[in-house]
Amino acid sequence: KPFLRKGTEYYCTMSMSVVRFPNEGERFDELIKKADAALFNAKSAGKNRVFFYDENHDTGSYKRLDLEKNMRNATQSRMEEFEVFYQPIVDVTMEGNPCIGAEALVRWNSAELGYVSPGDFIPLAEYLGLINPIGTHVLREACKRCKYWNDMGQPDFSVNVNLSVVQLLQADIVDVIAKVIKETGIIPDHLHLEVTEGLAINDMDRMKQILADIKKLGVKVALDDFGTGYSSLNHIREMPIDIIKIDRCFIQDIEKDDFAKSFVKIVTELANVIHVRTCIEGVEGQAQADILRELNVHMIQGYFFGKPMPVTDFEEKYL
Numbered sequence: 001k002p003f004l005r006k007g008t009e010y011y012c013t014m015s016m017s018v019v020r021f022p023n024e025g026e027r028f029d030e031l032i033k034k035a036d037a038a039l040f041n042a043k044s045a046g047k048n049r050v051f052f053y054d055e056n057h058d059t060g061s062y063k064r065l066d067l068e069k070n071m072r073n074a075t076q077s078r079m080e081e082f083e084v085f086y087q088p089i090v091d092v093t094m095e096g097n098p099c100i101g102a103e104a105l106v107r108w109n110s111a112e113l114g115y116v117s118p119g120d121f122i123p124l125a126e127y128l129g130l131i132n133p134i135g136t137h138v139l140r141e142a143c144k145r146c147k148y149w150n151d152m153g154q155p156d157f158s159v160n161v162n163l164s165v166v167q168l169l170q171a172d173i174v175d176v177i178a179k180v181i182k183e184t185g186i187i188p189d190h191l192h193l194e195v196t197e198g199l200a201i202n203d204m205d206r207m208k209q210i211l212a213d214i215k216k217l218g219v220k221v222a223l224d225d226f227g228t229g230y231s232s233l234n235h236i237r238e239m240p241i242d243i244i245k246i247d248r249c250f251i252q253d254i255e256k257d258d259f260a261k262s263f264v265k266i267v268t269e270l271a272n273v274i275h276v277r278t279c280i281e282g283v284e285g286q287a288q289a290d291i292l293r294e295l296n297v298h299m300i301q302g303y304f305f306g307k308p309m310p311v312t313d314f315e316e317k318y319l
């Protein structure tokens, strides 16, 4: 049950793992390692559950230990294995739908494991706290690039960078962002930080305070993956945001799905009233793009206009 404290509702789930002594190990470190692996599997399976250690999941857990070891090594060196790709964002309110910037999306090109997609390593990086150095690396690279684009003939381009809730909760997050802005010389207004509602469901006041502090630096805040998880229409009004990014799941079937279409329409109208801009993610076809233009959305990001690409490709195409 949610519990109430100082007028805020808190939700708490519990994940637990069980490992049996002595069948599954006689030594303390061995048991802990297996319990940890089972706990990770419990969380990966959606949290809020109890998992018994299962030998058949061993490949998974050893793969994870491999991933963990390699990730620690990769973050200890110069971060060169973490490459930043850029996906164009276009303005559909302007003639010709010009590109107005890009979202920075990290790729891990591991010397030992090969290519690992963000969906596979970001959750573990968050779990281990390694998302902080990785995230700062992506932020620095993206700001450096945006400054370069602005100097090289695209003075209005901006760059979107994802911030995990784990990063937002760091006591020094505002200082880290301020330092990167100063170091790279990016115009603060051209840095758009993408956050999800993860924290807001538990502690709206804290979320509002952190975002307000970040916004004092002059950067813009985008609410990512809107419409998934615990989204609430009220968050649009309460959170100090500049852009709403409507999740891809609403676009997939927009041609046939009246609910999805209405959802996009209503969110866009609400956003207009409070002077927030909307960006629609995951647009893959012409028909979808046409429907969205009719709904007066502002920005579109999706394979239809461009996939995430290495920085050299992005610059060749859009600079």
Ligand code: C2E
Pocket: 087, 104, 105, 106, 117, 118, 119, 122, 131, 135, 138, 162, 163, 164, 224, 225, 248, 281, 282, 283, 284, 301, 302, 303, 304, 308
């Ligand atoms: P996201 O922030 O929602 O990013 C959009 C994801 O949708 C990207 O996946 C992108 O490649 C994909 N996408 C864009 N357009 C389309 C489309 O038209 N069709 C389809 N099917 N997919 C499309 P990607 O790059 O694999 O990233 C996955 C997630 O990993 C991101 O979702 C984000 O949550 C996380 N992530 C990526 N880079 C970073 C980072 O630097 N820091 C943090 N904290 N998270 C990151």
Ligand code: CA
Pocket: 103, 162, 194, 224
């Ligand atoms: Ca994003």
Ligand code: CA
Pocket: 224, 225, 245, 247, 281
């Ligand atoms: Ca998203």
